Structures are given as structure tokens and as C-alpha cells.
Amino acid sequence: MEEAKSQTVLDHIDQIVVPGNVFENPANEYYALCCWWEGMELLSQQASKADQEAMRHINPDGMFERVVCAGNIGPRNIRYTILNCIFQWYSVTACQYVRTVGAIAKKIGPNGSSPWKYVKRVIPDVLDFRDKVAAHLAFSKSDSRDGDADRILSSLPQIQFVRTRFVVGASRLTLSDGGNQSTAGFGCPWNVTEVHQELRKRCRPDLVSTERGHGL
Numbered sequence: 001m002e003e004a005k006s007q008t009v010l011d012h013i014d015q016i017v018v019p020g021n022v023f024e025n026p027a028n029e030y031y032a033l034c035c036w037w038e039g040m041e042l043l044s045q046q047a048s049k050a051d052q053e054a055m056r057h058i059n060p061d062g063m064f065e066r067v068v069c070a071g072n073i074g075p076r077n078i079r080y081t082i083l084n085c086i087f088q089w090y091s092v093t094a095c096q097y098v099r100t101v102g103a104i105a106k107k108i109g110p111n112g113s114s115p116w117k118y119v120k121r122v123i124p125d126v127l128d129f130r131d132k133v134a135a136h137l138a139f140s141k142s143d144s145r146d147g148d149a150d151r152i153l154s155s156l157p158q159i160q161f162v163r164t165r166f167v168v169g170a171s172r173l174t175l176s177d178g179g180n181q182s183t184a185g186f187g188c189p190w191n192v193t194e195v196h197q198e199l200r201k202r203c204r205p206d207l208v209s210t211e212r213g214h215g216l
Contacts, residue, residue: 013202016105029100036097037204040196043090047192050078050086051165058161084159087168088134090192091126094199095135098122101203122202125169125187126195132186133158133168149175149184158186165191 008023010016010033022030102118112118119127132138138154152175158168167189174183200207 010101010104011202012205016101018104018108033097033100036093039093040090043086044193044196047086050083051193053078054161054166055164080159083166087192091130091134094123094126095119095130123195125190128187129169149173149182153184162189167191
């Protein structure tokens, strides 16, 4: 009886499968996936620590059903400048990871959707934030698809604390000038830890997150 060939599942929901154990001795795009995943794990752990610290300070025991805070909030030991960067770093890296999986899927099944369409389906809100803030700041570019509200909103502080977690994407801005109105928003609110938990289920359920010693 012929021995079953090994394979690796890159997406357990869409069933994107490649032959061989590509993460055992990774090379090329699979090495890139390993690097990005480790970085995403670290960023998720740091974001989770910030969520927990703020929760103890703002909404202990989850006693309040609805809490929305923005600005200078939470414990002083949370470095909000770094937390802001964590959201930006995570969005760029996660989109790279998911896009690469989509590109591999397109290569092994040419009739599949484009890599960016795959990203838009898997992490649409992260992609929107990445496109307007983290990777291509609307404020600093001249794109006819962006209005004045998009440009201003992209440069404003994005982080809010909503009930139990820090999120970005919750802000909305409307500008009126001489009868012309411009409205902007970046998808729906999303949290690094929650997004990463869903990606772990989809992409790497075999890995167990390891807590790191670095804090905010």
C-alpha cells in the first residue's frame, strides 16, 4: 500500500491545500509566511495585554454593558503611541500573509479569485484600514477616490476602547463646505486579538500561542 503523501493546509475554511510539509523546512514564500505569522502572534499578544489592562481600569468585571472611550484613556502604563503602531503593523502584516496565501491558491488553482479579492473577503476591515491609514495614508497622497474627510480622518488618532477591547475603524467624519459634503469611515471596528484568533482558526490552528515577555 502506497504511503499517503504529506500535505499542508494553508486555509482550513476554504480548504487551500499544498503538497508536502511546507513549514518543516520553509523556503521562499513559506518562509515569509512563517516570519509574518510569528510577528502577528507577538503583536496580538501585546494588544491583548493592553486590552486586559484597560478592561481592569475602565470596565472591571465587565459590569457595564456599553463602554465607548477615546482619547487619553486607561492606565498610564499603556503606551498608546506603540498601541497605535501595533494596529498599523498588524494590518500591513496580516494583509501580506493573507494575500500570499491567496496568491498560492491562485497558482495551484488558476480559476480562483485574485489574491486581493481573497484578502477583501477574509479580513475586509483590516484591509480597509491598511489601505487608508497603515500602508497608504490618505492624508499624504492625492487619490481621486479619497475625499477631504478621508484625508483628515486618516491622520486622526484611531484607537477607541469599546466595552472590552481597543479597536480602530469606529470613527466617522463628515465635512461640509459650501454645500458640498464629504463623509469618511474605515469599514467596521476591529480588534487585533479578535482578528488574529479568527485567522489562527483559519490558517494555523496547529500552533499554540506562546506568551512573550515584552510589554507595552
